[in-house]
Amino acid sequence: MNLKLPENAENQDSTDCFFRNQLFVKCLIFEDYIQIKNVLTSPQTADQPMSITITNMQINVFKSGKTKSWKLTTFTGNDEIDQVSEGLSFDFKCDYPCYTCVGDATECKSCNDYDSGTYMILFQNKCYLNCPDGTYEESFQCKPCNSRCKTCGNSNAQWCTSCNVDSEFPFLDGSTCAEECSFGKFGNLANGKCEPCQKPCETCVGDAGTCLSCFQTAEEKFLGHSQCLTKCPARTVADVTKKSTICQDCSSNCADCIGTPTNCSACPSGLFLNMLDYTCVETCPADLTVMNVQTG
Numbered sequence: 001m002n003l004k005l006p007e008n009a010e011n012q013d014s015t016d017c018f019f020r021n022q023l024f025v026k027c028l029i030f031e032d033y034i035q036i037k038n039v040l041t042s043p044q045t046a047d048q049p050m051s052i053t054i055t056n057m058q059i060n061v062f063k064s065g066k067t068k069s070w071k072l073t074t075f076t077g078n079d080e081i082d083q084v085s086e087g088l089s090f091d092f093k094c095d096y097p098c099y100t101c102v103g104d105a106t107e108c109k110s111c112n113d114y115d116s117g118t119y120m121i122l123f124q125n126k127c128y129l130n131c132p133d134g135t136y137e138e139s140f141q142c143k144p145c146n147s148r149c150k151t152c153g154n155s156n157a158q159w160c161t162s163c164n165v166d167s168e169f170p171f172l173d174g175s176t177c178a179e180e181c182s183f184g185k186f187g188n189l190a191n192g193k194c195e196p197c198q199k200p201c202e203t204c205v206g207d208a209g210t211c212l213s214c215f216q217t218a219e220e221k222f223l224g225h226s227q228c229l230t231k232c233p234a235r236t237v238a239d240v241t242k243k244s245t246i247c248q249d250c251s252s253n254c255a256d257c258i259g260t261p262t263n264c265s266a267c268p269s270g271l272f273l274n275m276l277d278y279t280c281v282e283t284c285p286a287d288l289t290v291m292n293v294q295t296g
Contacts, residue, residue, distance in 0.1 A: 053093075092105075093105065094106075094108070096112060097111055097112045097120050097127040098110070098111065098112070098127060099111050099112045102125070107125040108122060108125050108126060108127050109122075109125070110122060111127035111140075112127070120140075121137055121140050121141060121142055122140065122141055122142070123135060123141065123142030124142075128142065133150055133151050134149070134150065134151070135152075136151075136152045136153055136154075136155060136156070136157065136159075137155070138155045143157065144157065145157050145160070146158050146160065146177075148160065148163065148167070148169045148176075148177040149161070149162070149163065149177055150162045150163050150164045150177075150192075154175075158175070158176075159175045160172060160175050160176055160177045161175070162192060163177035163192045164177075164192075165189055165192040170187065170189070170192055171187040171188075171192060171193065171194045172192055172193045172194060173185065173194040174194075178194065181194035182194065183203065184196060184197055184202065184203060185197065186204045186205055186206060186207065186208065186210075188207075195208060196208065197211070199215070199218070200214055200215050200218040200219075200220040200221075200228040201213070201214065201228055202214055202215045202216075209227075210226045211223055211226050211227060211228050212226075214228035214245065215228075216245065221245050222238055222245050222246075222247055223245060223246045223247060224236055224246075224247030225247075229247070232247035233247065234256060235249065235250050235254075235255070235256055235257070236248060236249055236250065237250060237257045237258060237259065237260065237261055237263075239259075239260050239261065240259045240260065241259070241260055248261045249261065250264070251264070253267075253268075253271075253279065253280050254266065254267065254268075254280060255267050255268050255280075258278075262278075262279075263278045264278050264279055264280050265278070267280035268280065270282070272284055
């Protein structure tokens, strides 16, 4: 009996065949057909289907079903008895994309090559084109990433490529998922990444332009209203006693201040600036003269 192979089938060095439950029954593998000898020892009727199992053959058919591309010829000695190309059907032991399987036909032990020539990857008895989140590819297998990573790469479980934004470590800082970003970066919750602050911000929060501190070597070294400025805005001051460059609101008693928040340089309407201690008063102390000082 000869089984003619279609053009899309290719024998491998390890190709073998079985006839029913008989192992290696004089099965000869040729380039374009398989010859099975001495298997039909009694007449075969139409209601007695024959089953031939072929292993390790490269073929681009992946699903069970009828086929007209194969041809089965039976012989007695060298005399042809019959030739069949209708009614033949495939019945795969494993469901595509499994190449080999264990137990159930969908539980893969190894994977078929993808149509384009890209190898499929085995993970938890399933075949993937790309490893699922939380795993990385190594030697055509998916292996678990570090628990902090949502995804990882470079064939390295510790090399995070993205993070779970709702986890304890939501921000990707380099190749690490971190609780907080390193100095000079802010955590962008929109994409789960640590991104650099925008100069002249030295540090920032929420976005690149919301400053927490300023470069002290820059002209815009004063921090006021989350911005780096060349000087503090009106009604704010950087406390010189603390050598601070953070702009603080003036005391509520002052219309404006200088040096420190409580050191008034102007007063609200109806109050006078006491030049002795730079406070705002309702009346000048005894022996002091009201000067023509503009108040707020």
